[in-house]
Amino acid sequence: MIKVEKLHKSFGNHEVLKDITTEIKKGQVVSIIGPSGSGKSTFLRCLNLLETPTSGTIWIDGQNLMESTKENQKVRQQIGMVFQHFHLFPHMTVLENLTYAPIKVKGEKKAAAEEKARALLKRVGLAPKEKAYPSSLSGGQKQRVAIARALAMEPELMLFDEPTSALDPEMVKEVLDVMKDLAKSGMTMAVVTHEMGFAREVADRVLFLDHGVLVEEGNPVEFFNNPKTDRARDFLEKVL
Amino acid sequence: MNLDFSQMVPYIPFMLEGIWVTLKFVFFAIILGAIFGTLLALCKISHIKPLRWAADAYTSVFRGTPLILQLMIIYYAVPQLTGYDIDAFLAAILAFGLNSSAYISEIIRAGIQAVDKGQMEAAHALGIPYRAMMKDIILPQALKNILPALMNEFITLTKESAIVSTIGYLDLMRRAQVVGADLFRNFEPLLFVGVIYWCLVMGLTVIGRMFERRLKKSD
Numbered sequence: 001m002i003k004v005e006k007l008h009k010s011f012g013n014h015e016v017l018k019d020i021t022t023e024i025k026k027g028q029v030v031s032i033i034g035p036s037g038s039g040k041s042t043f044l045r046c047l048n049l050l051e052t053p054t055s056g057t058i059w060i061d062g063q064n065l066m067e068s069t070k071e072n073q074k075v076r077q078q079i080g081m082v083f084q085h086f087h088l089f090p091h092m093t094v095l096e097n098l099t100y101a102p103i104k105v106k107g108e109k110k111a112a113a114e115e116k117a118r119a120l121l122k123r124v125g126l127a128p129k130e131k132a133y134p135s136s137l138s139g140g141q142k143q144r145v146a147i148a149r150a151l152a153m154e155p156e157l158m159l160f161d162e163p164t165s166a167l168d169p170e171m172v173k174e175v176l177d178v179m180k181d182l183a184k185s186g187m188t189m190a191v192v193t194h195e196m197g198f199a200r201e202v203a204d205r206v207l208f209l210d211h212g213v214l215v216e217e218g219n220p221v222e223f224f225n226n227p228k229t230d231r232a233r234d235f236l237e238k239v240l
Numbered sequence: 241m242n243l244d245f246s247q248m249v250p251y252i253p254f255m256l257e258g259i260w261v262t263l264k265f266v267f268f269a270i271i272l273g274a275i276f277g278t279l280l281a282l283c284k285i286s287h288i289k290p291l292r293w294a295a296d297a298y299t300s301v302f303r304g305t306p307l308i309l310q311l312m313i314i315y316y317a318v319p320q321l322t323g324y325d326i327d328a329f330l331a332a333i334l335a336f337g338l339n340s341s342a343y344i345s346e347i348i349r350a351g352i353q354a355v356d357k358g359q360m361e362a363a364h365a366l367g368i369p370y371r372a373m374m375k376d377i378i379l380p381q382a383l384k385n386i387l388p389a390l391m392n393e394f395i396t397l398t399k400e401s402a403i404v405s406t407i408g409y410l411d412l413m414r415r416a417q418v419v420g421a422d423l424f425r426n427f428e429p430l431l432f433v434g435v436i437y438w439c440l441v442m443g444l445t446v447i448g449r450m451f452e453r454r455l456k457k458s459d
Contacts, residue, residue, distance in 0.1 A: 050361055077367040087362035091380050091458050100376070101366040133458040153366060 001026045001188060002047065002157060007056035009042055009212075016042045018212040020056070024157075024205075029189045031199035031220070034209035035235060040192045043209065044159050047190065048079045060157075077105065080150030084162040086142040088134040094121065094145050095130040098152045106153070113152070120148040124178050140171030144178055151182075158182065160191040196239055200224050208232050248428045251419045255429065258412035259436060265332045265411075266401050270394055272337030277344025282374065284349045295345065302342035308403050311335040315407045328409035332401075340397050347389045351382035384455040391448035395441050402437075412436060 002024045009017040016039045024030050032040045045051040047058060049065065058065040063075045089097050098117035102108040108116075121127045124144040134142055143163055150158060160179065164172045176198055183189060183202050193199060199206055199220055206223045208216040208231075216223065216232045224240075227233045283295035302310065315331040318324070355378050363373040383390075405414035416433040420426035 048365055050364060079365070081362075081365035083358060083362065085358055087356070087358035089359065089362070089377055091384070091455075101368055104372050104376070105367045105369070135459055149366070 001061055002190075003057075003059040004047075005057045005059070007043070007046060007058065008054045009039070009046060009051060010054045016212050017046070017053075020209075020214045022207060022214060022217060024188060024190060026156075026188055027186050028204045029183045029187075029191065029202055030205045030207060031203035032190060032192045032207045032209060033194070033196070033199055033235075034215075037211075038209040039212040040207075040209045041161050044161050044190060044192050047157075047159060048076055048081055050081075077153060078156045079159060080153055080155035080157070081159045082143070082146050082150055082161065082163050084166050086134075086139075086146045086166075088142055088146055088149070090134050092133075093130065094126065094132050094134070094137075097134070097145060098149050101149070102152050117148070117152055120151050121145075123181075124148045125174070138171060139167045140174045143167065143171075143175045147175075147178055147182070157188045157190070160189065160193070162192050162194065164193070164195055194239075196224070196236075208235070210235070243427065244425070245428050247423055247425065248419065248432065251422070251429065252432075255412070255415045255419060255432060255436075258410065258415040258433065259440070261409075262398075262401055262411040262413075263440070265329055265336070265404070265409075266398050268333045269336035269340060269397060269401075272333060273340030273344050273393075273397070276337065276341035278348055278379075280341060280345035281348035281352060284345060285352055299342045299345060302339050307335065307339050307400060308406060310339055311403060311407060328404070328407050331407065332404045332409055336397060336401065336404075340393060343393050344390065347386050347393065348379075348382065351386035351389075352378055354385055355381045387448065387452050387455065391444065394448075395444055398440055398444060399437060 004020055004022050007017055007020040008015065020043060032043060034040050042051055046053050053066070056066075060075050060079070065075065089100070092100060095114060095117055098120060099108075099110065099113040102113045102116070103110060118127065118130065121130055124147060126141060126144055126148070129137065129141065129145075134145070137145065147158075147163075163179070164175050167175065172195070176195065179189070179191070179198070180202050191198070191203070201220075203220050205217060206220050207214060208223070208227075208229075210231050216227060216229050218228070223232070224236065227236055280295045280298060283291040286292055311331065314335045315326060315328065318331075319326055359377055359381065360373065363377050368377070401411060402413035404411050405417060408414070410418075412433045416429040419429040423429070
């Protein structure tokens with residue numbers, strides 16, 4: 001459903017992504033791993049145009065994302081994003097965080113949007129928190145609300161940018177559990193992560209980036225047990 | 241000590257009426273300043289260069305010249321140019337509103353830029369259009385941070401409003417001068433309106449605190 005061809009991204013003279021070509025199929029869970037500064041977050045942010053690629057093409061459901069048309073706006077609505085630092089709207093309650101975009105962007109009725117939001121909050125285990133403000137939640141709770149907020153737009157693809165990196169260790173599991181549940185439900189997901197356990201257990205495919213180059217990709221069993229490249233082997237030795 | 245407040249008593253209703261006169265144009269000037277200041281702030285953070293340039297030029301002119309000069313130009317010089325006989329009330333609103341918008345735009349710009357960049361990214365990722373994002377997500381958060389600075393600006397405007405007495409507009413200050421000239425006693429009426437100005441500013445301060453508390457409910 002998403003196809004990336006010869007993607008380049010530079011910040012000034014610094015080339016962050018070099019000639020990335022890959023594909024994510026519908027229903028697939030793809031983990032993007034690599035050392036800090038390898039360009040994996042930038043790659044993810046290019047997929048929903050938070051960063052504008054310097055060159056290359058991104059196709060989503062056969063639509064060229066690089067051509068800015070009305071239809072592309074719609075296509076981008078099908079992509080949900082979860083950030084490392086949550087970015088919940090602090091002046092809105094949890095429920096308002098979930099219903100604002102569906103009402104404003106998709107024109108849903110308030111009652112319908114709230115009903116859906118409550119169901120999503122239940123799914124991430126936060127039903128009693130609908131009237132709370134984000135500042136009263138723990139990191140793990142915030143991230144689960146952020147996931148629910150993205151799901152409220154009924155996306156077909158979910159992007160996760162280091163969703164557990166800003167969390168206290170004891171809260172990582174509750175967020176990963178929600179993500180595993182989501183993966184099982186058949187959601188297409190692209191996850192930038194340092195959680196090798198998640199990449200190994202849940203992902204269908206692993207992309208390994210280093211210095212802006214897509215060095216290796218493959219299924220997790222193969223990748224973690226028998227990496228093909230020296231750089232991947234070197235990286236895995238350090239993190240596992 | 242040569243103080244006699246009793247002679248002033250017949251003039252008190254006349255001076256009290258000045259409260260309403262002052263508040264009336266200060267109110268409209270604040271509204272004009274807030275709306276135009278917000279628009280200027282949005283121009284200043286825009287990606288369109290001419291807009292940014294125009295807003296910066298505007299600010300530099302209105303901050304770089306005395307308010308009393310701007311008032312005089314609008315009241316005395318514009319009629320000479322256009323033939324339109326502007327009345328003191330309108331001239332006062334325009335001068336104070338336009339002047340204040342230059343300061344307010346800087347406050348709001350700083351407030352918008354202080355909102356976490358992630359808020360815009362989250363709005364973007366959810367497909368929220370620019371206008372709705374600014375109105376419902378960025379500006380409410382900016383407002384919370386800049387409220388003390390904004391209240392400061394409104395207090396300054398309320399006090400500086402005394403400058404309109406120079407174009408003969410019968411505000412509080414001008415009324416004190418009139419009474420002083422009538423009685424050949426200046427201290428009593430000046431003290432009287434001084435206390436009134438202080439009360440007005442205290443009122444504004446209380447309103448500001450109330451707003452601040454309301455905005456803090458999400459903390």
